[in-house]
Structures are given as structure tokens and as C-alpha cells.
Amino acid sequence: MTINDIRTWIMSIRKASRTKSEAKRKALIVVEANNLLQVREFSGKLFVCYRDIPIIEDSQLNCPIEVVINKAREV
Numbered sequence: 168m169t170i171n172d173i174r175t176w177i178m179s180i181r182k183a184s185r186t187k188s189e190a191k192r193k194a195l196i197v198v199e200a201n202n203l204l205q206v207r208e209f210s211g212k213l214f215v216c217y218r219d220i221p222i223i224e225d226s227q228l229n230c231p232i233e234v235v236i237n238k239a240r241e242v
Contacts, residue, residue, distance in 0.1 A: 200239075204216070204239050206225075209221050215228075215235060215239070223235075
């Protein structure tokens with residue numbers, strides 16, 4: 168095994184580790200977005216909420232609430 172082989176092997180391990188870390192981070196972000204942004208009912212009306220705090224009533228939206236919440240989670 169040459170020095171170049173060892174370097175290549177180490178670099179591939181580092182790259183795999185970074186890729187795995189990035190995937191974990193992205194998965195955590197998705198879970199957090201799903202937990203922080205919700206649609207909740209208050210007094211018989213639907214609201215887009217952040218951490219269970221109503222922000223926008225569904226009647227104020229110009230498109231379906233599902234579209235808004237999914238787009239916000241994507242961002």
C-alpha cells in the first residue's frame with residue numbers, strides 16, 4: 168500500500184462521514200419543521216401555528232392551508 172492509497176482511503180472515509188452527518192442534520196431539520204409548524208384549531212377556526220401559537224387564520228390565505236404549511240416546512 169502506498170502513501171497515495173492511504174490518502175485516498177482516508178479521504179473516502181472523511182467524505183462518507185460528512186455525507187452521513189449531513190443526512191442526519193437534514194433529517195433533524197425535517198423533524199423540527201414538522202414539530203414547529205402546525206395547523207391547529209382555535210375557537211372553531213384553523214390557523215397556521217408556530218410552536219402552538221396561532222399566526223395566520225386559514226381565511227386570510229390565498230391558497231389551501233395544506234399548501235401553505237407544506238411550503239413553509241420546505242423552506
